[in-house]
Amino acid sequence: MAVLEFLQEILSNASILVGLLALIGLLVARASLPDVVTGTLKTIIGFLILGGGANILIGALDPLGTMISEGLGLQGVVPTNEAIVALAQEDFGAETAGIMGLAFVVNLVLARLTRLRYVFLTGHHVFFMAALTAVTIGVTGMEGWQLLITGALITGSVMVLMPAIAMPFMRRITGGEEIAMGHFGTLAYCAAGLVGSKVGDPEKSTEDFQVPRSLSFFRDSLVSTAVAMLIVYLIFAILAGPAVVTELAGGANPWVFAIVQALTFAAGVWIILVGVRMIIGEIVPAFEGISSRLIPNAVPALDVPIVFPYAPTAVIIGFATSVLGGLVSMIFLGPLGLALIIPGMVPHFFTGGGAGVFGNAMGGRWGAAAGGFVNGVLITFLPAFLLQYMGELGFANTTFGDADFAWVGIVTGFMSEAGPALVWIWAAVLVAATFVFGMVFPKLRPDYLTQQGQASSEAESVAG
Amino acid sequence: MIRVFAVCGMGLGTSAILKTRLRAALDATGVDYMLDVTDASAARGQQADLIFTSAELAEGLKGTSAKVVVVKNFMDREEINQKVKEAIEELQS
Numbered sequence: 001m002a003v004l005e006f007l008q009e010i011l012s013n014a015s016i017l018v019g020l021l022a023l024i025g026l027l028v029a030r031a032s033l034p035d036v037v038t039g040t041l042k043t044i045i046g047f048l049i050l051g052g053g054a055n056i057l058i059g060a061l062d063p064l065g066t067m068i069s070e071g072l073g074l075q076g077v078v079p080t081n082e083a084i085v086a087l088a089q090e091d092f093g094a095e096t097a098g099i100m101g102l103a104f105v106v107n108l109v110l111a112r113l114t115r116l117r118y119v120f121l122t123g124h125h126v127f128f129m130a131a132l133t134a135v136t137i138g139v140t141g142m143e144g145w146q147l148l149i150t151g152a153l154i155t156g157s158v159m160v161l162m163p164a165i166a167m168p169f170m171r172r173i174t175g176g177e178e179i180a181m182g183h184f185g186t187l188a189y190c191a192a193g194l195v196g197s198k199v200g201d202p203e204k205s206t207e208d209f210q211v212p213r214s215l216s217f218f219r220d221s222l223v224s225t226a227v228a229m230l231i232v233y234l235i236f237a238i239l240a241g242p243a244v245v246t247e248l249a250g251g252a253n254p255w256v257f258a259i260v261q262a263l264t265f266a267a268g269v270w271i272i273l274v275g276v277r278m279i280i281g282e283i284v285p286a287f288e289g290i291s292s293r294l295i296p297n298a299v300p301a302l303d304v305p306i307v308f309p310y311a312p313t314a315v316i317i318g319f320a321t322s323v324l325g326g327l328v329s330m331i332f333l334g335p336l337g338l339a340l341i342i343p344g345m346v347p348h349f350f351t352g353g354g355a356g357v358f359g360n361a362m363g364g365r366w367g368a369a370a371g372g373f374v375n376g377v378l379i380t381f382l383p384a385f386l387l388q389y390m391g392e393l394g395f396a397n398t399t400f401g402d403a404d405f406a407w408v409g410i411v412t413g414f415m416s417e418a419g420p421a422l423v424w425i426w427a428a429v430l431v432a433a434t435f436v437f438g439m440v441f442p443k444l445r446p447d448y449l450t451q452q453g454q455a456s457s458e459a460e461s462v463a464g
Numbered sequence: 465m466i467r468v469f470a471v472c473g474m475g476l477g478t479s480a481i482l483k484t485r486l487r488a489a490l491d492a493t494g495v496d497y498m499l500d501v502t503d504a505s506a507a508r509g510q511q512a513d514l515i516f517t518s519a520e521l522a523e524g525l526k527g528t529s530a531k532v533v534v535v536k537n538f539m540d541r542e543e544i545n546q547k548v549k550e551a552i553e554e555l556q557s
């Protein structure tokens with residue numbers, strides 16, 4: 001009995017479960033024994049680091065929330081994926097780990113069976129999407145195997161669908177089909193590409209001119225987070241007034257307090273990142289190893305910076321207009337009765353940059369600018385609507401930042417509120433979409449160009 | 465034992481892919497190594513012998529004692545194998 005209880009206890013511990021996931025992955029990928037042991041241990045420790053970082057982050061985020069509510073009478077939210085996922089692990093840790101592991105399997109099965117042969121290799125986004133589905137399904141009371149299976153089907157399907165939908169744009173950017181976009185900001189990238197194609201001229205590329213090197217420090221996420229948070233904390237400290245902030249600081253100097261809390265926020269995010277990195281650093285290589293054996297002709301879907309070298313200037317333009325879009329949208333949030341979404345620099349840099357590259361490929365410099373702006377608007381309004389589907393976590397002063405987390409979360413949360421049957425239907429719809437899209441829209445397939453080449457050469461030989 | 469970092473902006477997505485390719489390339493050279501993924505800030509604060517990263521981030525890593533190798537295409541196994549081989553030969557000479 002004691003053994004059984006011990007087993008039960010250990011399997012309901014999220015950190016152990018994530019470690020188990022890495023262990024299975026490493027064993028299936030036939031890693032060497034030392035690699036299996038260190039990989040498993042590092043994954044478990046990474047998960048524990050994640051929790052520690054979350055605590056530090058909340059300590060800094062709570063006073064900001066108070067300053068915003070005292071200053072403006074609004075709930076203030078800084079969308080930061082790492083932060084909300086770390087917070088979600090307390091209640092949904094085991095579910096997240098389970099969904100993540102199963103979602104990799106769903107991705108492999110769909111990539112094998114459908115014509116969308118994409119393998120999603122951005123591990124931290126799979127982790128985040130798994131947490132998002134666990135929360136949006138779990139808050140309405142669904143649990144156990146139903147939660148795991150529906151969450152995994154939803155996560156695994158979007159891991160195939162989103163790279164497919166971005167593929168027509170990716171061909172324009174990279175000039176080939178060797179890599180796909182594997183980042184859950186894709187709804188905004190495609191919107192940026194579409195808007196870009198309407199407003200600009202792809203011939204007038206952003207890459208004809210240079211942007212000052214000094215802006216490249218934003219690539220360093222720790223520095224950009226710190227700088228942005230200093231500005232945010234100081235603005236809201238001023239709006240709340242020194243009296244409120246002094247009380248928060250326990251009588252200490254309010255400005256010093258605001259500065260230290262802003263930097264503590266950056267420190268918290270960074271610690272969480274170290275944790276995520278340790279988890280992902282083991283699981284992704286294992287997943288890639290397995291997928292390359294099972295689906296040799298699969299196309300890897302990779303993190304958004306993979307497109308940055310194709311248009312580095314568009315990245316900076318897209319980032320700037322994305323922040324602008326976020327700031328403009330902020331004005332409308334209060335009057336619409338929504339929470340105040342404060343532009344988080346990490347999501348704006350990476351997704352704004354990606355939107356800039358997509359916009360540039362379809363509509364040149366104006367396309368890049370418009371694309372970034374559209375991204376900024378989307379990642380401000382969508383997270384604001386997402387909050388209501390996240391239960392208690394909706395009051396956490398932070399939430400998911402990127403467009404796909406927001407739209408998947410909103411739809412899943414909406415279905416989940418309507419009942420478990422609808423969650424199953426929604427999961428089935430997404431799975432069906434991977435099959436249908438592959439058949440109906442050949443452009444979404446990874447080998448569209450090569451097939452066309454074959455088709456035309458066949459036609460030629462027939463004609464000849 | 466040489467210490468190697470794969471560095472990208474967040475130390476999450478791209479560097480994890482780079483890591484799998486670096487591991488294969490390093491194994492092929494037969495050296496004894498330790499390989500980790502990280503972001504630019506962390507890479508600056510730690511001792512390493514070799515850092516593999518993109519052109520944009522290499523700029524900010526110039527002050528470190530490590531040899532910084534720029535990888536153009538993170539997916540290109542041949543480029544990575546070639547650059548790992550060269551870097552290891554240089555370190556050992």
